[in-house]
Amino acid sequence: MNDTDPDIELLARVGNNEPEAVKEMVSRKLPRVLALAGRLLGDAExxxxxxxESFLRIWKNAASWRSGQARFDTWLHRVALNLCYDRLRRRRERPLDAIALEDEQPIEAVDGSPSPEDQLLHRAQNAQLAAALAALPERQREAIVLQYYQEFSNIEAAALMEISVEALESLLSRARRNLRSYLAESDRTRSADTVTPGRGNR
Known part of the structure; x- marks a missing residue:
């Protein structure tokens, strides 16, 4: 398993308290953990x-880590998912706030800066998609985030969620339908809001 896990050598160096290894681990893993938690929780803080908390678990386990059934990256995602579940359970009575985590996902910063209109459109689209994700049931949202955003295969995502591949595919199918329905309804609502009743014929 060590030969196929790209993190084992780095993890051993972290366990030896090498400062450069710690920096590399943070650089390698932090963006994906932030993106995962951000999209599941809908709250940047x-x-x-x-x-x-996930990185504290890394520091605690690095020196004694022994590769077994799962790769280190899979274990880390499982830890982050469990921490997200704990927070979602604690606030289940409250609605999920929908925000776009643009700080964790730098996009379109290559060929010149976009126009102010494009920036506003992009921000609105991010916020709309974040709201759509937040409206999904938790398991559907998790399936979408793991496959589309974290780029796990169906087999890997199903293992992380501790379900069969068939169950994952069913969750993904329902999640896609719900997302399409939410976004279509959001578009209809926004279009209706731009029309002011009683005006336009004066």
Whole structure:
């Protein structure tokens, strides 16, 4: 398993308290953990807390880590998922706030800066998608985030969620339908809001 896990050598160096290894581990893993927690929780501050707790688990386990059934990256995602579940359970009575975590996902910063109109459109689209994700049931949202955003295969995502591949595919199918329905309804609502009744014929 060590030969196929790209993190084992780095993890051993972290366990030896090598400062450069710690920096590399943070650089390698932090963006994905933040993105995972951010999209599941819909709250940037809570996402940072989950990432911090996840890295504390890394520092505790690095020296004694023994590769077994799962790769280290899979274990780390499982830790982050469990921490997210704990937070979601604690606030189940409250609605999920929908925000776009643009700080964790730098996009379109290559060929010149976009126009102000493009920036506003991009921000609105991010916020709309974040709201759509937040509206999904937890397991559907998790399936979408793991496959589309974290780029796990169906087999890997199913293992992380501790379900069969068939169950994962069913969750993904329902999640896609719900996302399409939510986004279509959101578009209809936004279009209706732009029309002011009683005006336009004066």
């Amino acid at each position: 809570e996402a940072r807390d989950v990432a911090q």
